[in-house]
Amino acid sequence: MRSKLILGLAVIIIVASVGAGVTLAIFTDQDYNSENIFSAGTVDIAADRNLGDPIPGPMFYTTVEQGTVPDGGDALNPTGVWWPGRTEYRNLDVRNMGSLQVRINRVSAEITSINGADPQPPLSESFAANMHVKIYVAGHPQTKILYEGSLANLLTIQDCIHKPVIAPFTNLWPPMVQLVYEVTMLPQAGNDLQGIVPIVSFSVYAEQTKNNP
């Protein structure tokens, strides 16, 4: 009976307080740890020919004029014309311009034109089938091969057999790996290829190595 009385009084007091506009308050505070910086790293590679030629420019060019860069000096390594059985080597320096360690994981090629026009079969197919491409890390032609096969297969992106790793660019010079492109016109190439002038692009692809087994 006594408890009921106390409860009734408490309810009356609370209702009276609310009715009179009395407010309840508690002490509070908050603080911030602001401006936390989260910079995403970058994967950024640059691929340029070497052997002393000015850059940018193609690795393989028939005449000096084709390989010369405007205001960059003359090209030094024209191949001249190709014939069945001929092999030529050119270097491609792949530099890591980004802030993350990368690996070269894929390579590809594209025939962009033949005789100044869009490549058309059967000539483009014959050319691609009769050109053999081997890509390897300079100095390691037997052990660090990225790709070896026909240009025809390289026209679709190929996963590298060996995937060279390049450290991130942290100091004065970007770390690099030098690739060798060994290209052969196969001995069985036929007369249909005589005198043709195909133009080819070679691409390299890189990916982050972190969290990427």
Added chain:
Amino acid sequence: MKTKMFASMLVIALAAALVGGATMALFTDQDTNEGNVFTAGTVDIEAGETSIIVGADNMAPGDTVTGSFVVTNVGTLELRYDVSALGSGDLFAGATPAVVEALGDDQNVVLAPGASATVTFTVHLPLGADNSYQGAAGLVDFTIAAEQTANNP
């Protein structure tokens, strides 16, 4: 009971992630070396006109006449060539036909791009040719077969 509930929640969360299209991604980049030119060479040999052959129009048994023509490498690759001759017509038929023979080198002759060489030949009517050859005429076709020398031992 608690474990089963946790497992159910995990399955629901994974399913929600899949439905929501959550994907794994990696940073990547690519660069391209463009404009690589592969000009295939040419093997192309051209034979000039045959020089005037003195006496070829009035040969007697035992005669030998001499002629020549020039071959030029008009291709872009060094080549080697062979010459072969084939006579046709009455003069080159029968029991004692006229014989064509090249003088000097006519096999495996090497020519640089733009270079020329002279092929000299003789046509000999054997002394044993009888009257059946009187007034006979014939033609000689020369075939010059060329091939690249590079990577071709």
